[in-house]
Amino acid sequence: MISRMAPWRWLPPLLALLLGLWGLERGGPGGSMWRDESVTWQVAHRPLGGLWRLLGEVDAVHGLYYLLMHGVFGLWDGGLWALRLPSVAATALAAAGVAAVGHRLAGERAALCAGAVYAVLPPVQMYAQEGRSYALVAAAVAWATYLMLRERWVAYTVVLLLGCWLHEFAVLALLAHAFTAGRSRGWRWSAGVVALLLLPLAVVSVRQAERQLGWLGRPSWQDWAAYGVVAAAALLLARGAGRELVRVALPLVLLPPGLLMVISLINPWYVDRYVLYALAGLALLAGARLARARARWARARWAWAAVAALLVPFALWSVWLRTPESRKDDVLAVAAAVRERARPGDAVLFMPARRREWLLSSPDVYASVRDLALDRSPAASHSLWGTELGPAAIRGRLAHAPRVLALLDPVGQPLDPYPAEAAKREALAAGFELCGVSEVRGARVALYARPGRCAT
16 A cells, blocks of 8 residues: 555655654663653653642643643553653654645655655654654644645644644744735634634643743753754755745744744743754755755765765764663663662652652652652642652751662752752751762762761
C-alpha cells in the first residue's frame, strides 16, 4: 500500500518515526529521565480527582497533556516507552503535516524535502525523545496550517484550539497565520473562537505564572544569537521562494519566538521549546530551496559533497541527543545514587525543595528514606513537590538526625534565598560533617554525618 503512495506522503513521517524510536530509552537498560519528564510521570499517575485539584493550583498550562498521559498510562504503564511514544508519534504526524503544507504550496518535491528537513532538525528530534507536550503542539500547528490553506475553518479551529490547550503559547501561531488568511472572514471567526475558548486557561495560568515561570530570566544573549541565526537562515532561504510559501513559512518561523522574546523583556516567559512549532516554517523554506536546487546539483559532485559534509555535525548532534548528557539532569541516576548510599534510618534533604522531583518518580527509593523537611506530600497539598516545614521545625528535625543525604544542584548554581533553604544550609554546617559528595548528571548527592561518624 505504501509503495503506491507518493513518497512525500509516507517518507517524512516514516523518517521521523524511525529517528524517534532510535534510542528512545536513552542511557541503557535503566534509561534516563530528566526532571520535566519526571513531573509528567508522577502527575499523570495521580487519580483524576487529585490531578484536577493540582491543576487548580499549578501547571494548568499542561493540564490537557497530563490528562492525555493519564489515559496512556491507564491503558499501558510501559515505563519510558509509554512516557515518550506519544511524542514520537506526534513528531511523525508533524512531519506529515509539514509535507502536506509543502505539497499545497510548492509541489511534491518540495513536500518531500520539507517533511524530511523537519524530521532531521535536532531540536525536533530532541522533543520527539521527551515525555512533554511540545511535539504534540507542533503537530497541531502544522496541521492547522494545512487546514488554513484548505479553508477548512471548523477543522482548523478544532485542531489549533487543541494545540493551544496542550500549551497556550501555540496561540502565537494565529499571528503568523494572519499574514496568509487575515482577510478571510472564516479565519477571523476561527481566530475569535480559539481566543475565546482559550481564555479560561489563560486566566488560570496567568494567575499561576509566578510559580510556574518564576525561575525564568530574561532572554540571554545566547537566546538572541540563536534567534538571529535562525532568522537569517530563514530570510536567506526565502529569497527566490514562491510568494505564497514565503507568506506562510516566514511569519511562522519569525513571529512566535520573536514576539515571545520581546514579551519576556518585561515578563520572562521565553523558553525555546515553548515555540518548537516555529521550526515548521524553517523546514518549509529549506524544503522549497532544496527542491529547486536539486536539478542544478544533479551533475555537481561538489554540491553533494558539501551536503554530505553538512550532515556530519547533524548526525553527531543526533547521537548526542540520545545520551543522558543532552539533558539538564537525570532523575533516575540521582535515585540510583541515593539507593546505593542510603542506610536504614537515613534522612534526605532536598536543597532546594523543588528538587524533590528527583525522587518522586522512584517511589521505592523515596519510601526508603525519611523526607526530613516535608510537611505535606505533593498529593496532599495539590502541588508538584509538596510543602515544607518552616525554618525552626527543619532545624528541630535536623537536630535528631544522625545521617543526612542532601540532594543539591551542581556547583555554581545560585542558592535559594528563602528562610527555609538558609536554615537547611546553616544547620548542616553547624552540626554535621561532610563525608563525601557524588556528582550525578545535573545534581550532587552529599552525605552528612555527625562529627567523627562518617566512617560508621
